[in-house]
Amino acid sequence: MSKLPKMTQFSVLPRIQDCLRSFHGSLVLLGLFVGLCYLPIWLAGLLDRVPQSSDGFTLATAFVGLSLYMLWKQHRQLAQLEASEADRLLGHMLIIAAIGLFPFCRFAIWPQAILWALILSGIACSTWGLRFFAQHQLLVAAALATVYPRPTVPVRLLWEAITPYKFLERWMAQAGAGALQLLGWPATAVQSLVTFPEGAVDVNWGCNGFDMALIMAVTGLVMGVFLKQSWKKTLGFVGIGIVAALAFNVPRIMLLAVASVYWGQSWFDFWHGPWGGQLFTGLLFTVYYYTVMAMVKRRSGKAA
Structure with missing residues (x-):
């Protein structure tokens, strides 16, 4: 041996x-x-x-x-x-x-x-x-x-220090209520609440899309580095990731609000829990990946 x-x-x-x-x-x-x-x-x-x-x-x-x-x-x-x-x-x-x-x-x-x-x-x-x-x-x-195992914490503290109280939560509640109204639901936004005649749901920090926007910003940075893109293009990837995360969070707010008020606690727990959240996250990453790769291929084609 x-x-x-x-x-x-x-x-x-x-x-x-x-x-x-x-x-x-x-x-x-x-x-x-x-x-x-x-x-x-x-x-x-x-x-x-x-x-x-x-x-x-x-x-x-x-x-x-x-x-x-x-x-x-x-x-x-x-x-x-x-x-x-x-x-x-x-x-x-x-x-x-x-x-x-x-x-x-x-x-x-x-x-x-x-x-x-x-x-x-x-x-x-x-x-x-x-x-x-x-x-x-x-x-x-x-x-x-x-160096810090929870990198979202200091970024959150900085965000809350420079923005009005519950700024993003209120914005998400308004966007979700407005989109629900377009679909015929009797929804209105009151501060960070999405309200219906039968009840209401509060948009808290975990559902405001900030953490996912931060992850997508880092994802854009990583993709720019790995794909050897210029700083300008990499910053573009970061910006697109942030916008995509916030945009995808609006239908999630809509779904959670309807599930909480009309479908019962079990449906709300599913969509608010890891399984329902991963469905939105997976869809977000898929759309973002193909969008970035299409941009890279198009620009590479123009350069050629």
Whole structure:
């Protein structure tokens, strides 16, 4: 029987030994060890709300995949970068500060996420220099978006800080009620409520389409990167994804409102739950994918 190659011994250990020969390498390894300590907390936060909604999980995994893909794609360019003495000192200070504070910040996810972001920034700064952040902005943004397991939360807080109270919920209620009126239903919108003579349903945050619009924006970004499109075209994909998500959310609001008032709780639970939601999501992604691919093929044809 032939022995399997000892991948750990021949691949990982020499690299670790090389890192330990320098102060920079040892500090990077120590920072990565702190990342391993944070990993179980990150995974627990990522999986915590999956039974209620998979939007945050989808978004987080998309950012992880995008950052790893871009890191692999640009590894040759990164190998040519070298940090100056000042950049290396700055990076080391960030890593040391984050490592020193980490044991005192285990009380919540968000301070650990901030410190992990500082460690990653310090590793990049001390290895590739500050030029890395200017030359690889998309990679930096995608990597930093992975440090917190619920990326929709900070975006939601920012959205609620700059918009009026329940702005999107009220807009969705009005759009849903208006579309129902066109179909002959006696629906009206009162704030974030879609009302009928027999009852009403409230459009809450989970049904306003924001999370799905965010996912579609990231989907457009990922497709633009993978299809090697220009920044202008990629931003177009992002915009189309946001508009498509909000447009598809209107018939979902209509269906949920009718089901809640007229069809009974079981039908409302089905369309509001994961199975009914996945039907809309699947249809949205299918339409969006073929729309983007048609745009890419049409523009490629014109360029030829």
